[in-house]
Amino acid sequence: MYRKMMTALLALTMVAVTACSSGAKEEPSKEAAAPLALQDGKYEPAVQMSYLRAWNDDTKFKNGETAQNNVHTKWAKERLGIDLTTPWAVSVTNDAFYTKLRLSLSANEELPDIVSIRGDYNLVRELIESGKFADAGELFDKYASDTWKGAAESASEEWYPYMYEGARYGIPIFDYAYNGDPVMFIREDWLKKLGLEEPKTIDELVAVMDAFTNQDPDGNGKKDTYGLTVGMKNALNTWMTESGWIFGMYNTMPGQWNLNAEGTLEYGSVQPGVKEGLATMKDWLxxxxxPKEAGVYDEIKAAELFTAGKAGIIVGPHWMPNWPIDDVKKNVDGATYKAIALPTGPTGESHHHGSGASNGVVLINKDMENPEIFFTYQNYLFDNFANPEVGGEFEHGFAQGYDFDIVDGKVLGEADLKDGVSPLKYTLTYDGARIPNLMMDTLAELATGKEPVTPFEKNTKIANKPEVFAAAQVVVAHKDDAIKNKFTGAPTDTMKMKKDALDKLEKDTFSKIIYGQVGVDEFDAFVTKWKSMGGDAITTEVNEWFKTVN
Structure with a gap:
């Protein structure tokens, strides 16, 4: 018995010694990589972080800088000890960036630590389902700063598109809330010339559009003006020169999933109000x-009618006075315009599409040894740039001589500089860091005459034209009129198979109705066909998803 006890004790001792010895010699795995130490907020020596992001054609550089080497990459290394590298920099023109990234994914090439994407939601899903990326939500909960988490709490629905198998695989790139909510901009000088009041109802709007079209408001003796410019090439409910608000006057919103009185989701394009909206657009056309060409005009082309002085009304986001519609003042002597509320419909209601509070996503490679590097980068921007302090590093902007300068003691914004460029467009999240509710609340307050006090308020006043503040005030006053798209999840099974065909059916039918090629009653046949071609199945699937997030 004694010998058996000693033998067993010796065996246990050997197991313990072996386990301790083995643990001491084992190299840490990537999953358990030791956290990197920061010295005064900076990695010493510098650490490398690779990334991919799309580059827009309007991104400009100066001083010989490039996408790979610029004032932003220098800042990241000098301030944070993060050496940013990108394997390639490709424009979004003709979907070149998305195509190249798809090829990399299909070839099973090694992807960088961070991938930031705007647009092409299907590509985002392909990346998420590839198994190459980490549970970003778990990392966010662990590493994100309180400021960043506070921003996320105000826009919790923005996580939904990037959920997969119960995990949050993408971190939303937060944008300013209501940034895409539309208002109506109208030629104020035309109203005065023709003795008209600002339209508040659909009947008053029709009277104004008729005058703008038929009473020669530009005074050239020709019938070459339009009451309203819209661009329908890409969608009815689009980001600028849109027409979704017309359907909002009939209490629905096409092209999205809306919450109904029963608490379920319904597809806006098959609701009765859309038929009335289509009849209205047909009549106006x-x-x-x-313009007869509205069906082939994209947003930019349609806006050119307003800036050229040939259209009296345009509908779009509050920031349009910054670009492009203020050009009407350059092109037409004495031209003035103002923002007004969208007119009410027959039942006295006015609705518009509600924009989200994100404009992209960040994915984190599951093989990134130290994902906290990215959070060190983005936390710094949220804590110091998103709402900077007086005397802080970003008090006037990101980089002096780029998006701001100080001349004779006066702070000049990017628009005031001869060669001003925005380094924020070089950042991993395209805009640095944004707290969703901050911009619109600030703009609306400044519109009341409040003197700017904080750096954010001062910079906001410098960066925007006066008409922007008035437009933002309209947005805030009517934010409860917004109808938001409530389905932001991954494409359902039936969507993957049927959505393209259904979208084509919808676009073709609506276009034919608006252009008078078929009668308005063709809408009823469209609804029946849409349901039988997969619409009913998609509606069921969408509501099953809605239950999981609601």
């Missing part, structure tokens, strides 16, 4: 209030 036939009377010349809208």
């Amino acid at each position: 036939s009377k010349g209030y809208l």
